[in-house]
Amino acid sequence: MELFQYLPQTNCKKCGKLTCMAFSLELLKGNVNIEECTPLLDESKYQNKYSKLKELLKGEEGQKRELKIGIDIVKCDGCGICVTICPVNARYCYSILSGKVADYPPDKHQLFMVKEGKCELLSIENCRRLVTEGKERECRVCETYCPRVAIKIEYI
């Protein structure tokens, strides 16, 4: 979200995205160029921000980056919130809907599983950030609600 701070944050839509937030997300994934945000180039008051942004994105510009969901095993206490809240899990595993432990062996769509008191990421193939379109693609709920701040969604 660092990127967002350096955008004009006026939501002027000149870049073709609905909001600056949306633009910053695309920027993070490497789908768009900074230059597409024209106010950043045109208006002199944004000059500082532009150079900062350039710096932040240096060397990574244009590259497609890969999604990584990291779970900090030391912090995690197996509360199962990520298992329950992930919309993909809830959709394919009936028992997760009511907050229960999913059946074993896990469904092939299931993303998280709690094993031996720690959370385990089974696969990220079906994560909404990869397979859906539109607003759903900005899903971040597992990271937001983890009480131990153990989940990190990154693009590397």
Next chain:
Amino acid sequence: MINKKFLIKKNTEFKKMSDQIKITCSGCSLLCDDIIIIKHEKDIEKILGTCLKGKEKFNQIISKNRILNPLIRKNNSLEKINWDIALDKAVQMINNSIKPVLYGLSNISCEAQLNAIKIARKINGFIDSNSTICQGQVLNFASKIGITTMTLTDIINKSDVIILWGVNVVESIPRLLSKILFSRGKFRITGREIKSLIIVDIYKTASFNVLGTRDLALIIKPDNDIELIRFLKKYCREEYKIPAGGNSGIDKQDLERLISILLNSEHISILTGQALIKPQGEGHPMKELLELIKILNKYKKIGRVSLMMVGGHYNMVGFEHIALAETGKNQSIQFRNGKSVQTEETIISKLQNQDFDLSIIVGTDPISHFPAAISKNLSSKPMILIDNKKSGTYLIADLILPTAITGIECEGLAFRLDHVPIKLKKIIDPPNNILSDAKLLENILMKLE
């Protein structure tokens, strides 16, 4: 060919399923009944679904601090003895005492609790459980004021507001929030989106990390809960009159929002724990809270407000039910001539006044849990400890009788925190053929007769 392949795959999968059992975790009072265990011959291979706390319960089986033999303290060191001598010694100690007390009983099955009460009746002792210093007091107020409760399923399906008042459930009952807040109930298709969470605490605990935009975080000054509850009682019908300065360190805006949520939402569940148990000033916050709930329920157009006590030990509620059925009192029971008699004493006052000559501690660790002054009194008299692992009390007790772990090595009944009875299963055999709490207490009872 293809068919055959398919068949083989099916078969192996089926084998996997047969090794798989659903059990109930006895790690805390939530008693999660959806834990999956994969067994390999006689050992547990995988544990799926427990939180870290539940996993620790399973670690107890092979822990180096597990007690496996009866022990007796002679000249300040512990000696192994065999079971017959140990039981005789226990009976002898009990027979020698005039004013024995039994304490603990929250970490054992209901069957064991029943036997413990029978022993107390037999020896004319005083029996009390951990709930005396925890949720037991709430029932005393509830019997005068009234209480509305909800089961967990009710909360999952109906609640739209959950209030955590001075209880950091992320640390004490880790899976509670994933069950009640994030799950999607029957009448609610979406989960987190429609459920609001309000947290009242004195500092930003780990539970605050799950707050979203709909939620409310209230950080109050220490020891000001009663102040806030009284304030809510006064202004819950007149939120436009709230003074500009707010109350108890919470500003006016948040208070207005709180009252609006309290009045306009449907089913509200208030979860509370140790923080409201002790008196503040001359009043008691629990009493005020029950009164507030009563007022709110009177004015609410739809739905209701309910209260749930969050305790730590897995069968604290069980003792209250068993004791109530057996003696008509939920805690602090004094037997005289085989009958329970009226008494104002609790385990605390008994220990404080040194009004006992033998203590029998079952499945708990009072030496670590009680203030040092009381622990000193406790250690000055003979003590029998019945437990499965070492603890502070272990270092002081005179006679130690080990037991199996209920829910893993023996079965039993336990009550969940919302007063729902749940059966605990036996998964593996106990080491050294040690007995369950229920069986051990029964043996002592038989010897006494």
Next chain:
Amino acid sequence: MEMILNTIRLIDYDQNKEWIHNDIESMEDNLAIGFINPMDFKEMYLVPSLKLRISNKYGDIIIKFKQGKDIPRGIILMPISMWSNQLSYVENKNIIYKNIKVQVEGTRDSPTKLIELINRIKKK
């Protein structure tokens, strides 16, 4: 410095957990711990290698400490354990676990041992 002690339950510093994995001799490594605000830390001129001596009229203990920015000023948090219970007390048949007034100061001594606490309790 005068502070308010609150005893709480923390999953990482749970007594049950400690009694499963640790030896009696090393129990203080994890259980004898407190949490304070960084501002209080500065105000008491502490350095991370120091320990804290906490005392009131009921007892005194030496513990390690960590800083937490979410902890309010003037409050020290401790997981419930034999250490914290040296400072708790009884009032009108209620055990006071929360909001206990204590004196806190830095010290070079090492944390109080479990055995020492047991010996204190055993002494009549």
